[in-house]
Amino acid sequence: MRCPACRNTLDPKNSGDIRVDVCPACGGIWFDRFELKKMDEPHEPIADDVLTVGGAGPARADRSERHRCPRCHDLIMMRHYFSVREEVEIDECPGCGGVWLDQGELSKVRGLFDSEEEKDRAAEKRFAEEFDGELKKMREKSRENRDRARKFSHLVRFLCPSYYVPGKQDWGAF
Numbered sequence: 001m002r003c004p005a006c007r008n009t010l011d012p013k014n015s016g017d018i019r020v021d022v023c024p025a026c027g028g029i030w031f032d033r034f035e036l037k038k039m040d041e042p043h044e045p046i047a048d049d050v051l052t053v054g055g056a057g058p059a060r061a062d063r064s065e066r067h068r069c070p071r072c073h074d075l076i077m078m079r080h081y082f083s084v085r086e087e088v089e090i091d092e093c094p095g096c097g098g099v100w101l102d103q104g105e106l107s108k109v110r111g112l113f114d115s116e117e118e119k120d121r122a123a124e125k126r127f128a129e130e131f132d133g134e135l136k137k138m139r140e141k142s143r144e145n146r147d148r149a150r151k152f153s154h155l156v157r158f159l160c161p162s163y164y165v166p167g168k169q170d171w172g173a174f
Contacts, residue, residue, distance in 0.1 A: 003028055004067035004077065004091065004100050015039065015047035021070070022053045027103030029053060030070055036099045040082075042110050051106060067100060069093035082109050083119060084126040 001010045003023040010021035010030055018038055021030040029050065039046045069075045077091040077100060088108045091100040101109065113119040 001030065001070040004030075004070050005102065010070065013047065013050050013053075015050045016045055020050055022050065027053050029101045029106055031099045031101070032071075033097035036101075036109070039106075040109050041113060041115060043114070044110075046110075051110075053103070053106075067091050069095060069098060070100075071096050071098055083112055084123045085112055087112060 001021055002008065003010055003026060005028050006023065006026040008023055008025040010023055012019055013022050018035050020032075020035060022028070023030075038044060039050075066079060067077050069077050072093055072095040075093055075095045077093050079089055079091050082088045082090050088105050090105065090109075092098070113122065
């Protein structure tokens with residue numbers, strides 16, 4: 001596989017039961033689907049040579065252009081933040097689900113949250129800050145619409161009681 005940032009050949013490195021691909025030139029790391037999740041917290045084991053990988057040569061990662069997936073080749077990876085804290089930007093392939101981290105980003109990712117529970121709490125807090133006001137407005141609007149519909153149904157029942165509705169009377173008014 002080739003490095004999506006500098007096009008050099010990626011070297012495989014083992015960290016426990018996980019095999020990642022590391023670029024010796026720019027220091028980037030490729031994780032296959034779900035591999036990053038197994039080493040994204042500080043308490044999870046990781047090999048030192050994976051955590052401290054550094055670029056040896058003059059190659060520099062180009063963050064200005066979007067990268068192609070080293071596994072799928074023809075797909076452009078999506079760039080997004082790793083977490084709701086919006087501190088580390090990662091590249092993820094929409095096809096295979098692999099993740100590319102530039103040099104130093106793995107250490108930053110591991111320093112964001114101590115546990116999955118802490119990550120979940122941060123996400124809940126962020127979504128509450130982002131959407132609670134809008135959801136409250138939507139609930140109020142829904143309540144207003146329900147009250148309006150209820151008033152309209154009372155009006156219809158007043159104007160057209162059930163004994164005038166076809167099929168609701170014994171004497172056949174309609």
